[in-house]
Amino acid sequence: MELPKPHYSKLVAAINNSKTPISSKRKLEETIEVYEKWIQDMLSVDGTKEEKTEKLVNLFNNYKFFIDYNLIFLSEDDFLYRQKGQLKLDNTVIEEFLPHLVSKVFDNLNNVEFGPTKCFSSAYFQTSLRNFTNNGGIAIRSKDQDFAIARKLYLKSSFDPSFNNSDSVTTFLGYVTAECKTNLDKTMFQEATATSHDVKSAMPGSKYFLLCEWLDMTPISTAPTDIDEVLILRKAKRISSNIRKDFDSVSARREKKDWYENFLKTNPFDKGVFLRFVQHIESVIDNDDPVENNVLNDGFF
Structure with missing residues (x-):
């Protein structure tokens, strides 16, 4: 299966x-070589679900550190x-990593798309009583998802029961969808709340997650929303603005490079959070219709 390459x-x-x-x-050209090594290393990972997750997150941490620190922060200009923010060199790494993680851990899924996908959100019909030529005029609305586990769906409408015309x-169809944010603030959370509602209205059995690298807001309960869970990938808050303002020049970043290196290494992407995401996906895959005999034995379903 050929996986998407949004970061590349x-x-x-x-x-x-x-x-x-x-x-x-020049630095970007060197990064391409580091990128290719990262991809090859991920493709060679094997083991149990937990072992694969741990190995892949370790590789992800190393590569993401190279992008954040060596490529961007230590740039000569x-x-x-x-x-x-415009180049999106750093925040697309997670979008490229997630398909590798999920396809490696769940390597027995067939006819499934992994990665950034435009997923179904609603259908409508462009027709009228006097117009018999457009066969219902089926049309759809869709929504870009940063990550999705999705299947291609074909829809057809006709006024003819045999569908000749x-x-x-x-x-x-997005069975699992996720929005990936570098810094999650309150506005982004509210936008995700609206998106998750559209996703669940279109496909009630699906799962919607909000993945953020750094938290930049006071946590809000997801209970009244359609967001299944917010996952804080580094388990840390964003660097405060009074520190970030000192990073605006090459000389200032050089003075702070040891501090920033320590900050990144002290707050790596957490393996446990990614494993939790994997377990959420597993619950979707294993969500079969209940068997009557099992239900009667258990007393619930």
């Missing part, structure tokens, strides 16, 4: 960007650091 495409785009300084282009659309 951003590296290539940054290299080809006419505004990228020469020194940064300010371009990569100041433009990282019909309209059709193709979409994806």
Whole structure:
């Protein structure tokens, strides 16, 4: 199965960007080699579910540190650091990692898409009583998901019971969807709350997760929302603004490089949080219809 490469495409785009300084282009070209080694190392991982998760998270931590620290923070110019919100070099690493994690741990799933996917959210019909030519005019709305475990779905509508004349659309059903954020603030949480409601309305049995690297808000209960869980991947809060303001220049970042290196290494991506995400996915995969005899033995379902 060929997995998506959202992070790799951003590296290539940054290299080809006419505004990228020469020194940064050289560093980006070196990063491509580090990236290729990371991918090969992930492909060679084996073991139990827990062992695979631990090994993959270790590889992810090492590569993400290289991107955050060596490539961006220690850059010889300010371009990569100041433009990282637009370049998306750092926050696409998680989007590329999750498909590797899930496809490795659940290697027996067939006809399934892993990764950033535009998933079904609703269907509607563009038709009228006088218009008999558009066969219902089925149309869909879809939503970009940073990560999804999805299956391709084909929908067809017709006024003919044999479907000799019909309209059709193709979409994806997201069984597990997740929004990935670098820093989770209250506005992002509210947006995710609305998105999760749309996802669950379209497919009530699906799961929706909010994954964030750093927490940047006071925690809010997910109980009144359709978000299944918020997962704080580093188990840490974002660096405060009064410290971040000192990172705006090359010289300032060099002065703070030891502090920043220690901060990243002290707050790695947590293996237990990723394993919890894997277990949530496992519950979706194992969610079979109850068997009557088992229900009568247990007394509940």
